[in-house]
Amino acid sequence: MADFQEIVEHIIGHLRKVVPPGTEIAAESRIVGDLGLDSLVVMNFVMALEDDFDVSLTMDSLAKVETVGDLARTLEALTKR
DSSP states (O other), X not given: OOOHHHHHHHHHHHXXXXXXXXXXXXXXXXXXXXXXXXXXXXXHHHHHHHHHHTXXXXXXXXXTOOBHHHHHHHHHHHHTO
16 A cells, blocks of 8 residues: 555656646646646546556545645545545
């Protein structure tokens, strides 16, 4: 089971593939607001994370996610179940 920081680093690794080079990404980065990802990129990104962590992210849980850290906490909670 991965801890919060490992999950954040994993998410950042995925994000580096879809954001412009040199974009600063941190746990506090807002996925849409700061990184400018559109809905299609976000959905592909979420599906990849679901596969990586063998979890299912519901629309309710995603509605509460704004930052990389929020997403990491959600994934961490799901992997502990």
